[in-house]
């Protein structure tokens with residue numbers, strides 16, 4: 023029996039998210055403040071060698087089969103293709119989440135290095151609104167990045183759309199149609215209380231159910247079978263495509279969660295909303311053996327809670343925001 027990263031509720035963890043930087047060239051309102059974000063010093067960020075050692079340990083020992091590179095904005099990390107080559111050598115499903123702004127120029131190199139799939143974040147198809155949400159006037163570049171990702175052969179290309187009530191909820195049908203037209207899978211994500219400004223409020227969440235209802239008025243949907251992935255998938259009944267809905271706030275998918283995270287500064291997190299972390303960087307840097315590191319990972323996962331409590335009064339917001347944790 024191989025060892026497993028298993029928690030007290032029987033959930034086996036095989037999906038690893040690695041934040042490779044906390045820096046970003048955007049300032050999305052739901053994620054980062056307009057200014058004043060303090061970047062972690064370079065010396066505190068895991069090196070590629072440290073990331074590779076940790077990832078290899080988790081793949082070899084715990085059968086981790088899926089790794090997603092994220093951030094901050096992963097493409098701002100220098101020489102990212104070097105890391106991708108190292109991780110691609112582990113034989114896992116290797117993917118990346120990006121804001122897509124430089125995708126047009128880097129897609130080919132990322133693909134050649136061994137990256138399998140990309141998710142590109144885009145929250146509006148309207149130039150002014152896009153600029154308002156991201157605080158950057160880069161819609162044109164992101165659209166070109168989506169086309170480049172498709173042309174380069176990433177399969178599937180997925181789009182992450184954070185839907186916020188009164189901000190962009192009127193665009194969900196436009197996004198579904200855009201996805202069909204471009205041959206990409208659109209995934210709608212509920213706004214989570216992980217913004218750096220602390221501006222999140224329940225009333226700003228446009229729920230997964232509201233998204234499904236809005237889309238169904240124009241494009242009837244059929245729900246597909248659930249997997250351990252956070253998105254509930256729906257097929258467009260006219261056969262033209264599918265969408266995903268990630269209802270992390272209104273209907274948490276915690277019971278099926280198989281995901282763990284490493285922050286850019288080497289802190290292991292057993293949940294996106296965890297309030298505690300395990301300092302793996304210290305172990306990587308103090309000469310600890312793989313067995314010692316593995317025990318720390320196992321202890322962290324063993325202590326994982328049943329699920330987050332966003333909708334309860336006793337919910338405690340994590341002290342770090344999405345860009346620091348690695349969404």
Ligand code: SAM
Pocket residue numbers: 046052053092093094095096119120121141142143182183184211212213214215216217344345348349
């Ligand atoms: N910079 C990359 C990007 O934007 O795709 C990767 C990191 S970003 C933190 C990862 C994902 O988290 C993005 O799809 C982003 O839209 C999403 N995200 C960030 N803050 C969020 C929030 N408060 N609620 C829901 N999703 C959020």
Ligand code: SF4
Pocket residue numbers: 046047048049050053054093094095121143344345
């Ligand atoms: Fe940057 Fe991604 Fe956060 Fe936007 S969502 S500020 S692109 S890390």
